[in-house]
Amino acid sequence: MSSDSEYLPNSSGSEGEEKEVDDNYFGFDVHRKPMKQNLLENLSESEISDITSDIYDQILEEEENHVLHISKPTFYDDIKKKVTETLFESWSTAGLFDEEDDVYQDIEDFVDETVEVYFDTISRLPKRSIREHEKPITNNSNELSAIEDKLHYLLSVDQPKQRSQEWYDFRNNLITASNLWKIFSSDAQKNSLIYEKCKCIANQTPTTQIDSKDFCNVDSPMHWGVKYEPVTVMIYESVYQTKISDFGCIQHPVYSCIGASPDGINTCPTNERYGRMLEIKNIKNRDITGIPKEEYWIQTQIQMETCELDECDFVETRIMEFDTEEEFYADTKSDYKGVVLYFLQKDAKQPSYVYMPLELGNEKEIVDDWISATKSEYRLDGLVLFSILYWYLDEFSCILIPRNRAWFQAAVPHILETWDTILEERVSGYEHRSAKKRSITVTAGSDSSNSYIVNNIQLTNSICLIKLDTEDA
Template identity: 50%
Template structure:
């Protein structure tokens, strides 16, 4: 880490910071709440006790700040403990719980500020520390990331590199259920050839492919909205922990945009769930790993919902949506050049060409048709136009996530523990990590010996809403 970057206060250092802060303000500090039974100094003692309890709670629970429910649980647990204690001491009444909860919430905000613990996420994406940091530091970090060698995508070197680390996108499983941990260990223990085959997915109808297809669209919209430029950096290894890596969707590289310069961008193209503006636990962990790996302090978490028009007429007639555009979906020609230079997987991979936003936003049919024609002609030797896709942006959300060094400090031992298991079981065996397959009971049909008619008994027939026909032998 560059010397000019001072790390934020760790949980092990908060005690002295907090104690000094509260004592230095004791003579002028007004208690957050008032009660005639207690003097101001006694109220300050109570508040200091609250801060102490918050500190102890954070030491034990900092790893769980990744959960969207962390703050709610934090406030509830501290409130419940003090409410029960004060009720016993006669300091409060049974109907004072909500008031105590308000006090805890106010003090928690002060505590996080004193200890320099960032909020989990923030809608105000203009809130930034970048202007406080020397421009050269961010530039040097970006230049360093650009200098990291990147293997050709899908090459043996590319697969080997990714095989020997846990990437940010699936590292959340380290902190999930035992089944998810087993799944991650099992996947990382598989031989390299099996790993390579699973990294290539040409299914174009799934949610995974939808995200890949529309990621460039979302990046272009983000760039246009914030008047910035986002750069691509490939897969980055962590400087210290070589078993951790990250492939950020992008980093703001426009030095003229001071607020965004050096800020990472994580894109999620939502297909079938609600956009709430609250990052899911796995996404929050992913962004933290990306920031730690790239040694950057902020990430814009962007969620978009892109939908497709039924046809070109609907596209041109639409006047509601600000952002819309065209994607040309090409497939490779089966010619000698392609067969000589491309693998089977590459031949089967769709190729998308995206119309620039400055063309699509005009909604000028002549300009758009000209771009489509020129793009088809430019690639006619190697590609065939399979489909023309007309899209529009239905929903957009951008929240700021700040780097949380305290969380990462507590997370590293658990990540390393899992990686050590991977290395060990690659040698000693990992088959016991495989998911248990459910054995379906055999459907049995036999005649009822006690019946006088043709009654048959069917056993183990699975429950279903569908009609099931069973052929009975005569």
């Protein structure tokens, strides 16, 4: 750890040593210096250079000692805050400014720009995420050939037949990318992961399977995301003129306890996004910030490592539904909109959705013909049309997440340690990790009646009732 004196102007008495960096890294001038602000205007170029070099050293120390923290959305802001506070305290102790001077903002502005320069030009770690316009896409012939080989391998991987015993065994012996993030979250989340992976062996069902006695809550945010994932794929393919293919659940080639099921991979060889992975989140009730949440960032890293791919487009969309058919046809502002048919089958616990292709357009006659033809087709399979959903795209965000090998190498020991615990407790017992049941208390009412109030009662939505018309839909 550097001493406070290192962060003082001209503390070394000489120019800071120039670092060996790639001058063209990310297309920026590595020797670009942050603009001096207020207090810093009184310092010499040599002093500014020394301070900048010291800041770079602090950032490098954070990178090397806390690389796992890059998964956090606040990673860069946390570094800026720590460096700012270190400089402020050092300069304050040295008496470089009076207590009444408002210099914290000056230091913070300088640090902000210095940190940005470092991560744009010097850092050997890829940026946590990149907005689309910040990094042009370039694939040479060698890269295209390597991508083709990787996709061919992924397509050739044998996968057990769904719902077979082999399929259960396969899924139960993986920590998948969608829930592996719990290892790096709170102790409670890690505990729940271990419990789920132990319990699924006892029940012989994968943790992602819906229990047979449960019905689907079609109003939940999770179901909303699943329902509109195919729509987002269609929009993505249209926006970028590409083709997305599904590859199922892939097992990591080295660490057999890790698995991933990406939402898709770009498989159009003539497209500039060829070989880029796709991860989709359909948002219902939160803001889209363009900054991937920690659990999503970790999910994409595990997917890229498992599939040996270097880039992932992280797409967030907000799909909304029109209240009426009339609103759908009256709308002239939406760039993307369409129709989803919601089918039900007797005794089926899950709804079935059929999506109208975007290329059909939205003329009423064409839409009506498609609905009529699709109803007839699915009626042969015993499906009844329950409702027609008219959707439109309200918001679209596409952020590139680069593969971070350093993060994964630092994460592997934690993953393997957790898996060892799972294997051990599958034998020795895992019941101690079950969630503590809340006790039910009965409180007498304050009036003269014989009524009571029951507190902490557990309510479950185990039945979904849907009234169907008797006439054929």
